[in-house]
Amino acid sequence: MRTLTSLLTATAITAVATAAAQAGSHSQKWDMPMAYSASNFHSAVGAEFAECVTTGTMGAIEIVTHPSGSLFPGAQIKRAIQTGQVPIGERLLSGHQNENALFGFDSVPFLATSFDDAEKLWKAAKEPLEKLLESQNLTLLYSVPWPPQGLYFRDEVNSVAEMEGIKFRSYNNATSRLAELTGMLPVTIEAAEISQAFATGVADAMISSGSTGYDRKVWESLNYFYEVDAWLPRNYVMVNSQVWADTSDENKAVIEGCAGLAEYAGFWRAKEYTQFTLNGLKEGGMTVQPASEQMVNELKEIGETMTAEWLEAAGEDGQAIVDAFKAMQ
Numbered sequence: 264m265r266t267l268t269s270l271l272t273a274t275a276i277t278a279v280a281t282a283a284a285q286a287g288s289h290s291q292k293w294d295m296p297m298a299y300s301a302s303n304f305h306s307a308v309g310a311e312f313a314e315c316v317t318t319g320t321m322g323a324i325e326i327v328t329h330p331s332g333s334l335f336p337g338a339q340i341k342r343a344i345q346t347g348q349v350p351i352g353e354r355l356l357s358g359h360q361n362e363n364a365l366f367g368f369d370s371v372p373f374l375a376t377s378f379d380d381a382e383k384l385w386k387a388a389k390e391p392l393e394k395l396l397e398s399q400n401l402t403l404l405y406s407v408p409w410p411p412q413g414l415y416f417r418d419e420v421n422s423v424a425e426m427e428g429i430k431f432r433s434y435n436n437a438t439s440r441l442a443e444l445t446g447m448l449p450v451t452i453e454a455a456e457i458s459q460a461f462a463t464g465v466a467d468a469m470i471s472s473g474s475t476g477y478d479r480k481v482w483e484s485l486n487y488f489y490e491v492d493a494w495l496p497r498n499y500v501m502v503n504s505q506v507w508a509d510t511s512d513e514n515k516a517v518i519e520g521c522a523g524l525a526e527y528a529g530f531w532r533a534k535e536y537t538q539f540t541l542n543g544l545k546e547g548g549m550t551v552q553p554a555s556e557q558m559v560n561e562l563k564e565i566g567e568t569m570t571a572e573w574l575e576a577a578g579e580d581g582q583a584i585v586d587a588f589k590a591m592q
């Protein structure tokens with residue numbers, strides 16, 4: 264009997280020791296590319312998310328963030344996750360509007376122009392977006408909005424006619440289309456490259472949040488920011504679906520918990536960062552003011568054209584998102 268007990272004990276100890284050794288050998292490092300500057304709130308939230316996962320899984324999964332496009336430039340991050348070059352990463356998904364119009368639901372001009380409406384629109388779009396991502400081998404973990412989008416110019420501009428011929432930095436299809444419809448010349452440039460693009464005259468204008476202008480110190484080149492509140496695009500953190508399927512239920516629960524916290528914290532930070540960064544642009548010497556009534560009205564007309572174009576491209580799924588969003592008003 265005693266022999267049996269000690270044998271069982273010994274077996275149990277061996278089993279525990281083996282499990283511990285396996286956990287050690289299975290502990291994984293997940294590199295997480297991110298496109299925006301380390302000081303940006305999305306990157307700060309991502310770093311906290313990474314720490315939360317590392318702590319919560321007791322090191323079984325260690326997430327290491329790489330902000331500012333240092334591991335992969337923004338445009339390559341989604342593909343890198345899809346193909347398993349990295350397990351996880353963050354990307355502005357409207358950057359992939361050219362693959363599928365649905366990715367551009369958050370960049371339809373004047374559809375959702377406040378944080379509250381952007382949250383409603385996200386509720387309406389989340390399920391179809393998750394499905395679309397799943398079909399591309401990607402599992403959505405969390406999503407955080409950018410502050411409202413306004414127009415930056417080197418020189419004063421008060422109407423669409425004055426935009427004619429200006430070189431305009433774009434970051435997705437919607438922003439390129441906006442440039443075309445206002446007579447500007449679009450050139451696609453990642454946020455990480457804009458300071459140089461403005462300094463060297465590759466571009467003289469863009470639409471973005473106060474946040475990106477602040478992060479990239481654009482007051483060194485540009486002089487005007489017009490608040491337009493055209494839309495609030497979103498960033499997404501996604502994991503490769505195969506990697507996700509291979510993750511234990513315990514670790515999935517930790518990651519989902521950390522993702523929920525990150526989404527909540529990110530939303531509030533985005534809100535708080537809005538005025539802070541507009542003040543920062545002013546302190547940097549820029550004129551920061553609401554766009555003139557004429558400019559807003561002209562942009563709204565262009566917005567209607569772009570909305571119709573998006574609805575046509577996004578088909579029934581796009582219409583369903585807009586209908587669900589409007590039903591929440």
Ligand code: PCA
Pocket residue numbers: 355409410434453454470471472473474475496
């Ligand atoms: N900043 C990002 C996307 C939206 C925003 O506010 C950028 O300009 O690239």
